[in-house]
Amino acid sequence: MNVEIQKFVEKHFAVLVYCFALTLSLMLLYNIRSFGLLPLPIEGTDQKTMLFTAADLYKMKLPEGVYRFSPGYTVFLAGLVAVAQGNLVIMRVLQAALCAMIPVMIYWLGLRLRIGREKAQIGALIYCFYGPASLITLDFLREAPLALCFISYVYFLLRAATSRRTFYFALAGVFAGLCVLGRENFIPIVFLPAAVFMFSKFRARIRMKQVLAYLLAFALLISPVIMYNLVRFNSPTIIPGNLKNVLSFYYGERVKEDNSFAVEVVVKNMPSQIVKFCSSYEIPNSLSFYAHRDVVDILWIFPLTFNLILALAVAVLWLYRRNKGVLCVSIFVLAYLMTMIYFEMFYRFRIPCVPLICVLAGASLGYIIRNIRKGGVILTAVIVVLVFAFSYSDSDKNRTSQEKVATAQVIIQTMQLGKAEAYIQKLDSQGIDTRQLKAMLSDYSKK
Structure with a gap:
């Protein structure tokens, strides 16, 4: 019977983990709403601005001035408004149903990396029990859908590289476009694959039509937004003037006028932001994880901290140092970090790369579980413990x-x-x- 159950789980794991993740989200939503939390977003929050703009888009009304929020996520919200007819609870359920695909993508990416089926499954379950990701999935913030787009992009990019099918290059281009429309910091990330052309071995394997499929799919998604901003604001960008506007929010208005000052303050701030990225403390912005957990007891069933997941992921760099796919995923995580350290590292800014980190963490934890009786996990355990200890921060003292x-x-x-x-x-x-x-x-x- 146990063998039959194991075979059933292995065969249908993608469906099972999707249902499990969605069930957790719905349980969490029910409990949170029963305490009156997650109401209509309050005035002045990103959530309310995007939500009301999405409602206007549904009514075929465009923003009056420069829109400084994610165009991709706002259009997605407009779709939810259309389907749910403005019912916020149904909209949250629909977003949760979409984001329940994230652990499925973690599992599929783990299989693609050939780290082993069990380790891929562990990676998917790790994500399911990371509380901040579960909470943010239920709010009108772009991070959870963006996380799905990011891991889907990496998955189809690696699948394109291994199968060399033009269709997968096009799919990778589609998700590259969705990532950029979700947040502009993905622009350098989605052009990172161009670095492979530095190596003649890879140049010989990739055909020009595959590169064109990637670029064309990417261009088809972002060109309407760029053309709109070019015609209306004479600015061929995703969000006109967004970088300096965001930097001025964190560092003051002087950064808009003085480029050298902007570079200076950003560079000085980088080390502290890297520390905050690695920390166990979930820095709140408009949605505090710890406050919700203090009110809603069910959030205590999500025990995993970011730094523990990160510590497991760091250890895998040693365990799978010869696995090019694992190295590629690690590079994408690092690239994401390098595009975000210019800003205050709120916990929601870490969410988009968490699924990729969970893939790596699953490989590491799976190795530890399988080899713990053999005594061959001492070095791995030391790496995990050291990274965890150095990145731990008491949340109660920080609040x-x-x-x-x-x-x-x-x-x-x-x-x-x-x-x-x-x-x-x-x-x-x-x-x-x-x-x-x-x-x-x-x-x-x-x-």
């Missing part, structure tokens, strides 16, 4: 008192009074003023 107080207020408002009392005691021990919280708790206790 602001304002966030903790706001979280306590939500716990009280959701009538989790016993939990609220314990939470307030914890804040007291940290020296946070809780007088208003205690008064609020007393008032709610009388209701």
